[in-house]
Amino acid sequence: MSPLKYVWAALIGFAAMIIFVVSAAFLILWLTTSRVVAHSCAHMPTPINDCGGWSALGWVVTVVAGCAAVGLFIGTFVGTMVGISFFRRHQRLNPTTAN
Numbered sequence: 821m822s823p824l825k826y827v828w829a830a831l832i833g834f835a836a837m838i839i840f841v842v843s844a845a846f847l848i849l850w851l852t853t854s855r856v857v858a859h860s861c862a863h864m865p866t867p868i869n870d871c872g873g874w875s876a877l878g879w880v881v882t883v884v885a886g887c888a889a890v891g892l893f894i895g896t897f898v899g900t901m902v903g904i905s906f907f908r909r910h911q912r913l914n915p916t917t918a919n
Contacts, residue, residue, distance in 0.1 A: 825906040833899020843893035845884050853879055 851865040856879045 825910075826903055829899050829906060831901035832902050833895040833897075835895075836898040837895025839892040840894050841884070841887045844891070845887040848883050848887070849880060 854875055857872045857875045860875040865873060
């Protein structure tokens with residue numbers, strides 16, 4: 821069996837991870853950043869000069885890291901399932917090479 825199929829499976833898993841991370845992070849950040857910044861800066865006793873910027877940066881890092889962790893799991897799962905599918909198809913097409 822060609823190792824190229826496993827490379828394709830890994831690339832499909834990587835693409836699934838990137839698509840999930842970018843779309844989920846963008847959607848979460850677009851919908852919630854202004855609310856999170858307003859909430860965190862309103863509860864500070866003495867707001868610093870750039871409270872909104874630091875709050876937004878902290879929120880962006882948190883959301884992107886969370887989405888990357890979930891996306892890594894999703895990408896690994898999708899890549900593994902594609903790899904198993906390729907392997908099973910190969911076993912069905914060439915039963916004489918089965919171990």
